[in-house]
Amino acid sequence: MDYEVIGNLIDSSEHEAIALERVARAAGRTNWFSCRISVDFSELTRRFLPGSCVSVYLDGRIAWHRYDESVRESIIRIAAEEHDCVVGVRGVDQFSIEVDFIGGPAELDVYEQTLGNLSKVYYGSFPGRDDDGLNAVTLIVPDADGIRRDHPY
Structure with a gap:
């Protein structure tokens, strides 16, 4: 799933989107974000660190x-x-x-x-690394070389 599709889900959600970034190879470090519209999410994606696992929750669980x-x-x-x-x-x-x-x-x-x-x-x-395509979406941010790899989180 790409960022544009997630942005569309955010725009149609009744809840504020919460993004949990699990930073790659960082001993459990996480970054937490919120956004309400796809334009904000587009800006937010520039902050994600290479190789991170990002889950976006759209169902109000946080x-x-x-x-x-x-x-x-x-x-x-x-x-x-x-x-x-x-x-x-x-x-x-x-x-x-x-x-x-x-x-x-x-x-x-x-x-x-x-x-x-x-x-x-x-x-x-x-929250877990859920990905049902509607209430939560999880993706791996590409590494600096453009390849998506699963890392220890």
């Missing part, structure tokens, strides 16, 4: 909500069920998400101290 008690309870529940919960805020630019992995209530208490009033957070279970 939600963006105002942080309140119900979101707190959801984060704690996810962390208890799955060892941790992905929690993030918008980064310094229009695409980046600064992500933390919250393992329980004590870690969430510390994280809450970084949030301002009426903060919105992204949160959800750490």
